[in-house]
Amino acid sequence: MRMRSTLLLIGSFLLGMTMMAAQSQAEPWPDGKQAAVVLTYDDALSSHLNIAIPALDAAGLKGTFFVVGSQLVPEQIPLWRAAAAQGHELGNHTVRHACPQANYAPARKLDTSDSYDGEMMLAEIRTMNTMLTAIDGKLQHGFATPCGQHLAGGVDYLPALRASGLVRYTRSAAWPGGKVLDPMDVPCRWFDETATGADMIAAVESTAQSGGLLVIGFHGVGGDYLRVTAEAHAQLLAYLKEHSDKIWVAPLSTVMDYATSHSGN
Numbered sequence: 061m062r063m064r065s066t067l068l069l070i071g072s073f074l075l076g077m078t079m080m081a082a083q084s085q086a087e088p089w090p091d092g093k094q095a096a097v098v099l100t101y102d103d104a105l106s107s108h109l110n111i112a113i114p115a116l117d118a119a120g121l122k123g124t125f126f127v128v129g130s131q132l133v134p135e136q137i138p139l140w141r142a143a144a145a146q147g148h149e150l151g152n153h154t155v156r157h158a159c160p161q162a163n164y165a166p167a168r169k170l171d172t173s174d175s176y177d178g179e180m181m182l183a184e185i186r187t188m189n190t191m192l193t194a195i196d197g198k199l200q201h202g203f204a205t206p207c208g209q210h211l212a213g214g215v216d217y218l219p220a221l222r223a224s225g226l227v228r229y230t231r232s233a234a235w236p237g238g239k240v241l242d243p244m245d246v247p248c249r250w251f252d253e254t255a256t257g258a259d260m261i262a263a264v265e266s267t268a269q270s271g272g273l274l275v276i277g278f279h280g281v282g283g284d285y286l287r288v289t290a291e292a293h294a295q296l297l298a299y300l301k302e303h304s305d306k307i308w309v310a311p312l313s314t315v316m317d318y319a320t321s322h323s324g325n
């Protein structure tokens with residue numbers, strides 16, 4: 061499954077008069093739902109444990125949390141383990157979050173991927189997989205590229221990662237990505253700190269109209285950095301819960317497994 065390089069068409073139903081016929085023949089998501097929404101949270105932040113996960117649990121929704129090994133606080137490991145046991149997904153976000161220095165400009169970051177090569181990066185991803193297995197007991201994990209970049213020493217390591225079979229999928233590309241969904245280069249949409257719940261809900265509604273997939277990326281939620289407010293996050297979750305009849309919310313591994321097994325390719 062993880063080796064599959066299947067490409068699939070998403071949101072291809074906007075073909076005028078053929079739209080209704082196409083949808084009636086092949087619903088893209090389970091139970092006739094109009095859209096898939098994935099809530100992803102990066103960097104293993106305290107606000108994920110303190111705010112995001114309790115909010116998700118209250119709404120009955122599951123998220124995907126991309127963990128950076130060097131950011132893990134030992135005392136919080138039981139909390140991550142418990143989150144995984146409840147159905148939230150833990151994903152690989154490398155051990156050291158190395159990405160190009162250019163992403164940190166003007167601040168100087170000592171630990172950048174400029175000093176890596178592809179082999180080093182894949183070795184680090186393999187080590188992070190092992191750390192995750194120690195936490196959640198799962199043998200396979202998905203991956204999110206640090207800073208949305210997949211350069212090591214200036215060379216794209218995505219082809220080598222794809223060939224390695226180390227990860228189930230890669231969340232990587234900037235939004236909106238292309239019309240063809242590549243499970244090893246999944247686009248993600250980010251919102252800035254001024255985003256309201258209405259802004260995020262509008263993105264969900266737009267996705268529902270096109271029958272597509274919306275992967276939302278969060279860092280801090282009501283705390284930490286690059287945060288959205290807890291209120292905006294709660295408003296989004298309330299909307300998703302209220303519209304669960306038409307919007308499918310699931311961890312990214314679940315959605316990718318479904319998409320690749322229903323691609324028809």
Ligand SMILES: [Zn+2]
Nearest residue numbers: 102103206207
């Ligand atoms: Zn990150």
